Amino acid sequence: MLIFFVTICLVFTFVESQFKCPAKDGQYEDPRQCDKYYECVDGIPTSKLCPDGLVFDPLIRKRNKCDQAFNVDCEDRTELQEPQPKGVCPRLNGFFPHEDPAVCNKFYNCIQGEHTEITCTAGLHFDEYSGTCVWPDSAGRQGCNALSNTLKDGFKCPTEGQKDANGNLVIHPKFAHPTDCQRFYVCLNGAEPRDLGCQVGEVYNEESQRCDAPENVPGCEDWYKEESTPTVGKTGKKN
Structure with missing residues (x-):
């Protein structure tokens, strides 16, 4: 056991001895391993590792130079430490x-x-x-489940994008419900439909694309004047 420990120490000492510290003290990247770096003090290097999952970025102007891998260009430093998976995490970070x-x-x-x-x-x-x-x-991911783009009542977001008064594409366009003055649809990112509704006492104004007083929406002025059975059409009242 003692021989093994001494051998490991000699290996690390040999590796560190191969790295030559620049004149200025600081942290410097390993030439082959992206999550490994050297702490140089008085010209003496000490090898260190970033937390599993993070890599060393020599361009960060702060003490902790370990960052997310997608933020760092490792270039030829392609090697990484052995992963330490835990649960759904393939690496710790x-x-x-x-x-x-x-x-x-x-x-x-x-x-x-x-x-x-x-x-x-x-x-x-x-x-x-x-x-x-x-x-x-x-x-560019393959085999993804297709998200449902049709609501239970059959509504689907139009393929043609909706534009505002200035001709700009509306990111989350809204559409009036064909038979219910209180309800309306929102197409998230123009693709995923959601069935929403105004609070009681208001109806959806397609012109302003917001909930409004019934008297401001032609055809829905009398929407709340008769409370009975569910609507069958935009007749200005519930039948």
Whole structure:
């Protein structure tokens, strides 16, 4: 056991002796391993490792130079320490895709092996190379489950984008319900439909794209004057 320990120490001493510290004290990257660096004090290097999942960025102008892998260009420093997986985290730290490759709109933020599941904004997929949620064609992931784009009542978001008065594309366009003055649809990112409604006493104004007083919406002026059975059409009242 003692011989093994001495051998390991000699190996590390040999490796460190191969690294030559620059004249200025500081932290410097290992030429081959991206999550390894050297702390140089008085010209003497001490090898260190970033927390598992993080890599060393020599360009960071602060004491802690370990960062997320997608923020660092490792160039030829392709080697990494052995991973220390824990639960759904393949490494202790980082942003990782869902373990089910068909689930592309969810990912994990792992910090010291403790994970938080995050869901992307509607219509987006997680991209592990940027650590963010992007459009599916940018993520380029295969085998993803198709998200439902049809509501129970048959509404689907129009393929043609909606534009505002200035000709700009509306990111989350809204559409009036065909038979219910109180309800309306929102297409998140123009693709995922949601069925929403105004508070009691208001109706949806398609012109202003917001909830409004009934008297301001032609055809819905008498919407709340008769409370009986569910609506069958925009006749200005419930039948």
